[in-house]
Amino acid sequence: MQEKESKKIIGLMSGTSCDSIDAGLCEVYPDLSVKLIQGINHPYPEHIRAKIFSAFRGDISIKELCQLNFAVGRCFADAANILIGEFGKPDLISSHGQTVYHYPYDEKLDNISLKSTLQIGESAVIAKETGCMTVSNYRENDIANNGQGAPLVCFADEKWFLNKYVDENGRYKNFAIQNIGGISNVTVVNSDTATFGFDTGCGNIMIDYCVQKLFNQKYDKNGEIAAEGNICESWLDCLLQDEYYFIDPPKTTGREYFSPKYIENILKTAPSEPKDIIATLTALTAKTISQAYERFLYPSVHIDTCVIGGGGAYNKTMMKFLRMYLPNRIELKTHEDFGISNNFKEVMAFALLGYCNYYGISSNLPSCTGADKRVVLGKISLP
Template sequence: MYKADNTQPLTVMGLMSGTSVDGVDACLARLSWQSGKLHHDILATHSVPMPADLRERLLRCMAEKSIQLEEFCRLNVAVGQLFADTAFGLMQAHNISASQIDCIGSHGQTLYHWPPTQPGMLGGTLQIGEPSLIAEKTGVLTIADFRPRDMAAGGQGAPLVCFADQLLFQDDTVGRCVQNIGGIANVTVVPSHAHLKEHDVPLMAFDTGPGNMLMDAAVDHFYQKSYDPDGAIAASGTVNEPLLQHLMAHAYLSQQPPKTTGRELFGLPCFQELLLGFPNIPPADWLATLNRFTAASIVDAYQRFVFPVYPVSEVIVGGGGSLNPVLLNNLRDLFAQHAHAISVKTHADFGIPDQYKEALAFAILAWASLLNRANNLPACTGASHAVVMGKHVR
C-alpha cells in the first residue's frame, strides 16, 4: 500500500476518450512529489482511433438519450476492449512490462452526464469501458470511474482535469487559464502563488460551452467528414452574424459556475434545431460561424467570470482545438478586442503534447488515488468536501 506522503517516483498510464469520441489516447508518465511540487516526465504516448461503427453506435445512443440493456452491455465491453488494446499497444510498442507500471487511470467514455442544477441536489454520470478488461489484458492495477465519487459529495463530477492543471501550471507570478477544447470546452483558472497570498480566492474551473462538437456535427452533415482539418473549410467561409448572435444568447453561457455541459446541450440535436431555424446558410459559413462561436463563448466566459476576479496574462490551449489555427486566431482576435494583453499558447509550449494532455491528467488523478490523496477540487466541482476519486480494479 502506498502512503499519501510517498515521494518515490511512480509510473502511471492515463487513458482518455473525450466528447469528440474520436479515439483513445494513452500517456505513460513518471510522477513524483518533491518539495511541495509535482514532477512529471512523459515516457511514452499511444493513440488508437475509434472504429467508425463503434463511434456511430456511441453517438446514436448519446443523441437518443436511451439504450437497450443488451446494447449497453455490448458497448461497455467494446469500449473496454478498445481501452485495453490502447494500453497494451503502448506497452508493446515501447517494450514495457506490467511490472514497470504502478497503475493505469481510465476515464472511460461518457455516455450521459446529469449534473445537479441546484444546491443540495444529487446528479449522476455514466462512463463506460469496463476497467476489468484493462486490468485483465495488461496485468496492471486499473483505477476508473472517477466522477461518481465527487457527485456523491454533491459535486458536478466535472471538471476533473483542473486538479492536474493546478499541479502542472501554477506559477509564482504569472496568472494562467488552462483552456481545453475537445468536444466541449472547459477552463481551469490557475492564479499565481503571489495572487493567492494577497487574496483569499479559490481555484475556478468550469465548462465554457461547446468546443469542437458543433463544428464536427456541421462538417459531418455537409461534407461527410469527422472534422475540419486545420479549419480550412471555416477559413473559406464568412461568419453569419444573426446566427452568431443567436448562439451567443444561449442560456448556458450566462449560468454561474460551477457548471458543466455536454452533448445533452450542444450535441447533434442542438445542431439539427439550428438547421431548422437558419435553413439558407452556405455550408462553409456554418463552419466559419460555429468556429467563431466556440472562440466567442470562451472569451465571453472569461469576461463574465474570470477577469473580474483573477489577473490573467496567459491562456494555455489544449485538446483538438489547439490544432485548429482558425480557432486559435479567433481566440487571439477576440482577446485583443475585449481584454487586456493575453498571450495564447498551447500545451506544446510547456513540453506536453497537446493531444495527450487529458490522458496525462488522468494519469495524475490515478496517481493521487493510488496514494489515497484527495483528487477533486470542491471549489471547481461544487462538491461539499474533498474526496479520493476512482474505483480500483486489481
Template sequence: MSSTDGLYLGLISGTSADGIDAALVRFADGRPTLVAGLTHPWDGALRERILAVAQDELRLDLDAYGRLDVAVGMAFAEAARAVLAAAKVDASAVVAIGSHGQTIRHRPTGTHPFTLQIGDASVIAERTGIDTVADFRRADVAAGGQGAPLVPAFHATVLRPTQGSRVVLNLGGIANVTRLTHSGDVSGFDTGPANGLMDAWCQRHRGEAFDRDGRFAASGSVDAALLSELLDDAYFVLDPPKSTGREHFHLAWLDGHPRVAELAPEDVQATLLALSAVSITDAIERHAPDATDVVACGGGVHNGALMRAIAARLEGRPLLSAADVGIDPDQMEAMAFAWLAYRRIRGEPGNLPAVTGAKGLRLLGAVYAAP
C-alpha cells in the same frame, strides 16, 4: 522517492470521441513527466455507436448497453497496450492505469444527478494485467458536485504561474477553462462548445470526422443572426460551478434553430467556430479578467482558424499552446487521469470543491485489480 512513485498510464476519450488518448507518465516525488503518448483510433462503427448514444439518437436496451461497455473497455485496453509497445515498456513496470472512460451522459443537476462513463475497467485490468482505477467522477457528483471538470487540479500541478494569474484552456469537444494564480487559487468550469459541434457538422456535410485546420469554417461567413441565437442559450450565462457535454450541445440542439436550414453548410460551420471563440473568450473576460496569458491544450490547438479567432478576442493576452510551456497539448487530459490514478493509489483526494461545487474533498475512483 515514495513507494507509490513510478509509471502510471492515463486513458481518456473525450466528447468528440475522436480517439483514445493514452499517456504513459512517470511520477518522481509527485512530479509528472510524460514518457510516451499516442492517440489510438476508434473502430469506425464503434465510434458511430458511441456518438449516437451520447447525442441521445440511439436508445440502448440493457443488453446493448452491456455489450457497448465491454467493447469500449476492450478498445481502451488496446490503447494501453499500444502506448506500452511504443515506449517498449512491459506492463509489469506500470503501477496503475487511470481510465476516464467514454462519457455517454452527464446530468449533474436535478433530483437524481448522475454522470455516466463506459469502458469496463475489469476488462482493461484483465487484458493489460495492470491494476486499473476508473469511475472518477461519480464520488464528486454524490457529494453534490458537478463531477467535472477534474483536470484543473492537474493544471495547478504543472502550469501554475510564478506570478499573477493564468488561464489554461482545454479545447476538446467541450471547452473548459482553469484560472490559476501564483498564490494557489484554482477555479474552473466548462464554457460550452469547442470542437464538438463543428466536428458533428463537418461529419454530416463533408463525411469527415473534423474540420482540418478550420478550412471548412474559413470557406464560409459568420451569420450574425444565427450566432446571436446560439449565444442566447441559458448555459452561457450560468455562474460556475457548471459543466456540460454532448447531451446538451449536439446537432439536434443546433437544428432546433430554424435559421440553420436557410444557410449554406460552410456558413453554419463558420458560425459554429465563432460560437466557440466568442463563448470561450466571454467566459475568460467574465471570470478571469486578470489573466496575463492563456495556455491552450486539446485537439483544438491544431485548428488554426479557431486559435486565430480566440487570439483575436483576447485583447492583448498571448494565446500559447501547451507545447510552448513544455507539455504535449494532445496528452494533457490523459496525463491528468494518470495523475488522478496516482492520487487514488496514494489515498489522496482528486477533486477541487472550489471547481466542482462538491461538499468537500473526495477520494476519486475505484480500483479494479489485475489478475
C-alpha cells in the same frame, strides 16, 4: 505516511468528441509533475464508435449498453497493450473511460437526488487484459459528495501552472487554461483566488457535427473550411443568446445539451453557404470563451496568459478568432509552449489522478466541482 516514489502510469481517455482512445505512458513524480513518455491515439473500431454515438442519442437498449461497457473496456485494453508491447508493464493504469451520460443536476425522484454520471469501459476487463492494476470511475465520488463530478483536470492545471511561471517583474503569472475538446472548459489558476473552473460551452462538438453532415469529413482539419467561410454576425449573435452562457459557474455541460437535436434546431436559421456555417460555429466557440472570461474571470482575477489545449489548439482559424476576441494584453499560448502535449494533456492529467488514488491523495477541487469536501477519486480493479 507512505514514502512516495515515481510511478509509471498509462493514462487512458476518450473525450466527448469520441475521436479516439488517447493512451499515454507517463512518469508521475512525487511532486505531482508528469512527464509523457509516449502517447498514441488509438481509433475505435468503426462499429463500436457508431454504437457509442447511438448511446449518446439514447438509441440503444440496456442490453446493448451492458455489452458496450465491456466492449469499450476491451478497446481501452487494446490501446494500453500497444504501449505495454513497446515499453513493458506500467505500475498501474488509470482510465477515465468513455462518458456516455453526465447529469449532475439536482432533479429528485421520491425526494432522492438523481445527480449522476456514467463512464463506460469496464475496468475489470482492462485489468485482466493488461495484467495491470487499473484505477477508473473518477467522477462518482465527487458527485457522491454533492459535486458535479467535473471538471477534474483543474487539479492537474493547478499543480502544473500555479506559482510556476513569473513575468518580467518577478510576479507569478495568472493563467486561464483553456481546453477545447468536444466541449470547452477553463481552469483559472491564479495567486489571488482559489483555483476555479467551468465549462465555457461548446468546443468542437457542433463544428464536427456540421463538417460531417455538410462536407462528409470527420472534423475541420486545421480550420481550413472555416478559413474559407465568413462569419455570419447575425446568426452568431443569435447563438450567443443561449442561456447556458449566462449561468454563473460552477457549471458543466455536455453532449446531453449540445445534442444533435440542438444542432439541427440552430441549423434551421443558419446561413445558406456551408463554409459560412463552419466559420460561424468556429467563431461561436472562440467568442463564448472570450465572453465567459469577461463575465466570470476579469471581474475577480487578472489574467496574464491563456493556454489552449485539446484538439481545438490545432484549428488555426479557431486560434485566429481567439486572438481577435481576447484582449491584446492577454498572451495566447498552447500547452506545447509549456512542454505539455496538447493532444495528451488530459491523459497526463488522468495519470496524475491515478497516482493520487494510489497514494490516497484527494484530487477533486471543490472550488471547481462544487463538492462539499476534498476526497480521493477513483476505484481500483486488480488483474
